Amino acid sequence: MNVGLLYSRIRQDEKLLLSELRSRGHTITKIDIRDEQFDIANPPAAFTQVDVVLDRCLATSRSYYITQFLEAYGIPIINDATTADVCADKVKNSLALQSAEVPTPRTEVAFTTDSAMESIERFGYPCILKPVVGSWGRLMAKIDSASAAEAILEHKSTLGHYEHKVFYIQEFVSKPGRDIRVLAADGEPIAAMTRTADHWLTNAAKGAETAPFSLDDRARELVADASKAVGGGLLGIDLMETGGGDYTVHEINHTVEFKALNDAVSTDVPGEVIDWLEMTIDALSDNNSNEIITDAETT
Amino acid sequence: MVETIIGEDPLTGEEIEIPANVEVGEIVDSPATGAELEIVATDPLTLEEAPELEEDWGE
Numbered sequence: 001m002n003v004g005l006l007y008s009r010i011r012q013d014e015k016l017l018l019s020e021l022r023s024r025g026h027t028i029t030k031i032d033i034r035d036e037q038f039d040i041a042n043p044p045a046a047f048t049q050v051d052v053v054l055d056r057c058l059a060t061s062r063s064y065y066i067t068q069f070l071e072a073y074g075i076p077i078i079n080d081a082t083t084a085d086v087c088a089d090k091v092k093n094s095l096a097l098q099s100a101e102v103p104t105p106r107t108e109v110a111f112t113t114d115s116a117m118e119s120i121e122r123f124g125y126p127c128i129l130k131p132v133v134g135s136w137g138r139l140m141a142k143i144d145s146a147s148a149a150e151a152i153l154e155h156k157s158t159l160g161h162y163e164h165k166v167f168y169i170q171e172f173v174s175k176p177g178r179d180i181r182v183l184a185a186d187g188e189p190i191a192a193m194t195r196t197a198d199h200w201l202t203n204a205a206k207g208a209e210t211a212p213f214s215l216d217d218r219a220r221e222l223v224a225d226a227s228k229a230v231g232g233g234l235l236g237i238d239l240m241e242t243g244g245g246d247y248t249v250h251e252i253n254h255t256v257e258f259k260a261l262n263d264a265v266s267t268d269v270p271g272e273v274i275d276w277l278e279m280t281i282d283a284l285s286d287n288n289s290n291e292i293i294t295d296a297e298t299t
Numbered sequence: 300m301v302e303t304i305i306g307e308d309p310l311t312g313e314e315i316e317i318p319a320n321v322e323v324g325e326i327v328d329s330p331a332t333g334a335e336l337e338i339v340a341t342d343p344l345t346l347e348e349a350p351e352l353e354e355d356w357g358e
Contacts (some may be wrong), residue, residue: 009325030322
């Protein structure tokens with residue numbers, strides 16, 4: 001199999017994937033997205049020999065557009081354009097989860113500082129203000145008072161980019177000092193870990209402590225439902241425990257990092273990811289063969 | 300013993316030594332200054348100052 005690895009920065013996660021792919025004898029085409037130009041009709045030469053492309057772009061904007069291009073070219077990309085579109089934007093992500101009746105924190109969106117302030121007052125303190133695009137816990141604000149809310153809204157409204165004027169306001173979920181990261185492939189968990197911190201943000205990128213976590217049936221059910229809600233694929237699904245054995249799904253990541261998870265659990269995470277990738281490509285090839293046979297029979 | 304390769308720190312011009320198993324596109328910390336450097340070629344080792352973190356980076 002010729003796997004195109006699309007990147008702009010090689011992290012430890014990509015190194016783990018490259019190592020696993022090489023050990024299995026797959027051909028790898030590393031494609032630095034910064035070097036390419038994308039014609040609306042024809043793919044760049046770098047893409048013509050690949051069987052599948054793994055989108056490992058660090059920049060959400062690039063991931064969003066490249067998945068659209070590759071789908072238009074008919075080149076399989078993981079994750080696909082639908083999943084990238086939904087997961088890249090927290091508003092779309094929340095709407096997808098709500099529509100699928102997956103428990104997710106109460107969320108409102110407002111477009112002016114005055115209406116955002118009304119939302120915040122309605123949620124009460126503390127509540128959370130998040131950027132609609134972003135990761136690693138950056139630019140997230142836990143709002144503890146009206147004066148803090150006013151200051152943060154004023155800052156956001158003067159930051160310049162229009163996305164900062166889309167105010168994404170969410171209830172504060174009082175989690176037990178940790179959240180749960182599940183790496184799942186088409187809704188089937190590969191491994192899970194807790195991320196524990198004294199800070200309200202428990203992202204691994206913020207230095208949270210990690211530990212393996214055994215998923216119960218309810219968590220597995222929610223992971224499957226959440227994955228389906230955003231279009232499936234290889235996903236990092238984040239849950240918070242809400243008490244009584246239940247959870248809420250607060251985020252789904254589509255270019256998921258798994259180095260911290262691989263360090264925390266005994267599962268061979270890159271091995272499982274590539275197992276799933278091989279299975280997915282085999283299934284795609286079988287479907288394409290069947291379509292060709294069907295076409296030949298009907299002509 | 301970890302195999303290493305030698306290149307030039309683009310910021311200081313100093314000779315630096317880094318593990319040989321680096322990938323093009325990987326970011327390494329300069330042993331000389333601690334600055335983030337991007338591997339743009341491995342044979343010969345060529346480095347550039349790494350791009351600044353941008354707002355939409357993440358997972």
